[in-house]
Amino acid sequence: DVKVTQSSRYLVKRTGEKVFLECVQDMDHENMFWYRQDPGLGLRLIYFSYDVKMKEKGDIPEGYSVSREKKERFSLILESASTNQTSMYLCASISSGSHNEQFFGPGTRLTVL
Amino acid sequence: DQQVKQNSPSLSVQEGRISILNCDYTNSMFDYFLWYKKYPAEGPTFLISISSIKDKNEDGRFTVFLNKSAKHLSLHIVPSQPGDSAVYFCAASKYGGSQGNLIFGKGTKLSVKP
Numbered sequence: 001d002v003k004v005t006q007s008s009r010y011l012v013k014r015t016g017e018k019v020f021l022e023c024v025q026d027m028d029h030e031n032m033f034w035y036r037q038d039p040g041l042g043l044r045l046i047y048f049s050y051d052v053k054m055k056e057k058g059d060i061p062e063g064y065s066v067s068r069e070k071k072e073r074f075s076l077i078l079e080s081a082s083t084n085q086t087s088m089y090l091c092a093s094i095s096s097g098s099h100n101e102q103f104f105g106p107g108t109r110l111t112v113l
Numbered sequence: 114d115q116q117v118k119q120n121s122p123s124l125s126v127q128e129g130r131i132s133i134l135n136c137d138y139t140n141s142m143f144d145y146f147l148w149y150k151k152y153p154a155e156g157p158t159f160l161i162s163i164s165s166i167k168d169k170n171e172d173g174r175f176t177v178f179l180n181k182s183a184k185h186l187s188l189h190i191v192p193s194q195p196g197d198s199a200v201y202f203c204a205a206s207k208y209g210g211s212q213g214n215l216i217f218g219k220g221t222k223l224s225v226k227p
Contacts, residue, residue: 005171009154033214035217037151040122040203040219041219042119042218042219042220043157043202043217044217044219045214048214065167071160090157092156099149101149101159101162102159102161102215104149104156104157104158105156106155106156107154107155107156109201111155
């Protein structure tokens with residue numbers, strides 16, 4: 001079974017802190033994605049990556065950056081957390097060329113105080 | 114501009130009856146559609162998909178219908194069970210575009226009452 005894991009299920013941070021959200025997949029997938037989910041807004045794509053050291057902006061990249069140093073790991077970074085970044089963050093992966101479903105991690109519920 | 118729309122934020126159905134969740138899209142380049150199910154505090158899980166060359170795909174209690182001319186798809190759950198209570202997301206993708214890049218709707222919260 002494909003497994004996508006996220007480093008934390010729940011996280012509480014203070015405004016201005018630097019926050020790292022880690023995602024690891026074990027199926028050698030090339031493509032990885034970071035979304036945030038907010039009530040009434042669905043899933044919105046923040047960043048995605050097609051390969052190591054490659055990254056592309058999604059629909060809402062402002063306030064975020066990413067890092068993909070290894071194929072299995074995709075990190076989302078909040079350089080200076082703000083209260084409007086309180087959200088559920090979801091990581092997903094898919095094999096390149098696959099016209100199929102993405103596999104999601106369990107999510108990280110981030111609260112910024 | 115929202116390319117994938119789920120106009121009903123919530124739906125309540127009696128156990129044993131049919132649940133119909135609807136989704137509309139605007140981009141005619143979409144050629145693959147998926148439904149995901151999400152429980153609170155969990156990641157979405159894939160439910161069922163359909164290619165644009167088909168108009169129906171069935172998997173057990175779940176059937177997805179695609180009407181390309183109307184740019185509309187629907188998910189039917191028969192019979193509905195209390196365990197089906199979750200948020201359902203419709204998603205679409207374009208082959209030849211960003212591989213695996215999905216556009217999601219805002220979701221419909223389904224409540225199945227015993």
